[in-house]
Amino acid sequence: MRYAILLHYPEASPEELGDALAEGQAAFQAYARDLTDAGVLVSGEVWQPSSATTTLTAGDGGLRVQDGPFADTRDQLGGQFVVDVPDLDAALAWAEKAPSVWWGPVEVRPSATHVESGSWVPST
Template identity: 35%
Template sequence: MQYLALIYSDETFDDVPMEQLFGEYRAFTEKAMAAGVMLGGNPLEPTNTATTVRMREGELLLSDGPFAETKEQLGGYYLFECENLEEAVSWAKQIPTARYGSIEVRPIMAFDD
């Protein structure tokens, strides 16, 4: 079963030194890879680099920034392969941002074929 862990936090929040955070993320990623649960994952550039794309009546509409203003912004993700939600949560809680932001865990939709 695959789960996407979406990492949300206030991107203006800069209490955690970047060096330290990157180190923690590297360590976590290595641990998840060694355990065989890590299928993928990436950090994202901040929301001021975002472009929102919509197609309306055949016409392309572009706008600046994320589609909704929120208190916490999507800053990255991991894709895990886990037995069940309990296991996915046990990994999500170790993501360094979980200490001050929030991690949304969503199952990847499975199609019966």
């Protein structure tokens, strides 16, 4: 079963993070290596800051494109790891090892379907 491990945390500039930036990068590198070594990593993404976001909304007869995120929270969705594990307990065990669990919420969400070779495949 595929699960997305969604990482939410406060955003900070490299200057604000200082030495913690290198420590965080090393922690995420180790986490990705552990997922890979366990054979459960499907993909991983750490995203640009939310200020780089472009949001699309449809309504009132048209499409609206706006710069910026529109989440009203100090924590932003900063990245995700997709894992393929037997069950929720296994996904939670990996999620609790995500370095950002100490900085903000880590959400675990099961996949309903995914794309493989251009076709939708139900997750099982």
